[in-house]
Amino acid sequence: MAVRIIIGAQWGDEGKGKIVDLLSAETDYVVRYQGGANAGHTLKFDDKTIVLHLIPSGMFNGDSKCIIGNGVVIDPIALVKEIKEVEELVDIDLKERLYISDSAHVILPYHKVLDQVKEKSRGSDAIGTTGRGIGPAYVSKVSRIGIRMGDLLNEEALEEKIRKNLADINNALKHVYGEPELDADNMIKELKSATDSIKGYICNTTQILHEAIEEKKPILLEGAQGSLLDVDHGTYPYVTSSSPTAGGACTGSGVPPLAITHSLGITKAYCTRVGNGPFPTELDDDAGEKLRKNGQEFGATTGRPRRCGWLDLIALKYAVRLNGMNELALTKLDVLDDFKTIKVCTQYELDGKKINHFPSDTEDVERLKPIYKSFPGWESVTRDISSFDDLPENARTYIKFIEEFIGVKFTIVSTGPKRNETIVR
Numbered sequence: 112m113a114v115r116i117i118i119g120a121q122w123g124d125e126g127k128g129k130i131v132d133l134l135s136a137e138t139d140y141v142v143r144y145q146g147g148a149n150a151g152h153t154l155k156f157d158d159k160t161i162v163l164h165l166i167p168s169g170m171f172n173g174d175s176k177c178i179i180g181n182g183v184v185i186d187p188i189a190l191v192k193e194i195k196e197v198e199e200l201v202d203i204d205l206k207e208r209l210y211i212s213d214s215a216h217v218i219l220p221y222h223k224v225l226d227q228v229k230e231k232s233r234g235s236d237a238i239g240t241t242g243r244g245i246g247p248a249y250v251s252k253v254s255r256i257g258i259r260m261g262d263l264l265n266e267e268a269l270e271e272k273i274r275k276n277l278a279d280i281n282n283a284l285k286h287v288y289g290e291p292e293l294d295a296d297n298m299i300k301e302l303k304s305a306t307d308s309i310k311g312y313i314c315n316t317t318q319i320l321h322e323a324i325e326e327k328k329p330i331l332l333e334g335a336q337g338s339l340l341d342v343d344h345g346t347y348p349y350v351t352s353s354s355p356t357a358g359g360a361c362t363g364s365g366v367p368p369l370a371i372t373h374s375l376g377i378t379k380a381y382c383t384r385v386g387n388g389p390f391p392t393e394l395d396d397d398a399g400e401k402l403r404k405n406g407q408e409f410g411a412t413t414g415r416p417r418r419c420g421w422l423d424l425i426a427l428k429y430a431v432r433l434n435g436m437n438e439l440a441l442t443k444l445d446v447l448d449d450f451k452t453i454k455v456c457t458q459y460e461l462d463g464k465k466i467n468h469f470p471s472d473t474e475d476v477e478r479l480k481p482i483y484k485s486f487p488g489w490e491s492v493t494r495d496i497s498s499f500d501d502l503p504e505n506a507r508t509y510i511k512f513i514e515e516f517i518g519v520k521f522t523i524v525s526t527g528p529k530r531n532e533t534i535v536r
């Protein structure tokens with residue numbers, strides 16, 4: 112029985128959705144454990160494309176049960192829209208497949224407004240959030256004034272909580288931010304209508320998972336964002352407000368640490384970042400532009416162009432250590448197909464000293480100068496290749512160098528967005 116965590120090893124957008132979709136054929140449960148509709152997991156199968164924000168990426172390959180775990184923050188209105196999109200795309204009865212934790216917290220319209228006005232007030236120090244209310248929803252959770260999915264089922268108590276919370280928030284909107292106040296009646300009406308569509312999915316998902324573990328059923332725990340956006344271990348404050356790293360998979364699902372058998376890290380063959388914050392290997396030149404163009408590097412949730420740069424092996428090693436990754440998947444190798452020279456960062460220089468670790472101080476990360484090793488490109492198409500040995504020699508050399516540097520093998524190499532554009536080793 113495998114209980115596998117799938118974690119982004121960079122700043123998100125590593126292609127986790129494709130890998131979860133691929134592996135879900137052999138699993139019984141796929142569980143999202145943190146984040147919310149800030150994520151955008153793009154899946155391509157048959158001739159279809161869908162971007163999932165909340166629903167786990169295991170819906171379309173096999174018949175696994177998909178769980179939105181307690182660690183996720185859920186915008187019920189966005190979820191209703193997404194359920195509709197899935198039902199229009201494929202013939203799946205979600206009532207049989209989707210389970211939503213009654214302990215997951217709700218993103219209310221006031222969280223989104225707060226996210227946006229706080230960003231505006233930060234000016235040039237803005238984090239560059241997705242504006243989906245993620246930070247403020249987790250603030251409500253840890254302040255113990257949050258509303259949980261289970262609360263949606265008790266209309267009277269829900270209304271009282273919303274009115275109480277909104278009184279405080281309207282006070283801040285009016286007096287701190289100089290913004291218009293929000294109307295509780297409208298909010299409650301919209302929420303009730305969304306609840307009517309999703310109440311049948313809300314249940315105790317922790318118990319479902321505990322039983323699945325006892326029955327030795329295979330489980331995939333699907334992370335969103337990436338290790339370097341982790342609220343504790345990322346480039347704080349330029350992070351998301353949850354824990355995409357391995358510990359977050361346990362708290363965000365109720366799966367205990369000793370049940371986990373595999374930690375699979377997903378990394379692109381280069382790096383990207385969307386939003387603000389330090390990015391040591393970022394390229395502001397033609398190579399960066401080419402990575403963006405070849406890789407179609409535009410945010411799946413916000414459409415923002417992603418910042419692009421060479422693969423950073425020091426940052427990758429840090430992610431591997433943080434998460435105990437014992438397997439890796441390399442994605443978007445094909446994006447490098449027409450590069451003459453490819454670089455990877457193998458060391459940093461910080462204030463004139465060479466260092467081999469990822470600093471914990473974000474201001475230090477800002478000052479890092481990457482030291483690169485160059486590789487000749489393979490300058491040929493890798494998309495249709497299905498065996499590692501058939502990859503061009505220069506591509507194999509590139510991949511093997513990364514494996515040796517990190518000390519973990521790539522069990523999967525992805526050479527395109529479709530399921531069949533994948534090498535499984």
Ligand code: IMP
Nearest residue numbers: 123124149150239240241350351385386
């Ligand atoms: P938030 O999660 O919307 O609060 O945004 C905080 C930071 O995380 C911003 O830099 C976002 O661009 C980044 N971020 C959030 N979700 C994703 C994602 O799914 N992929 C990549 N970056 C993300």
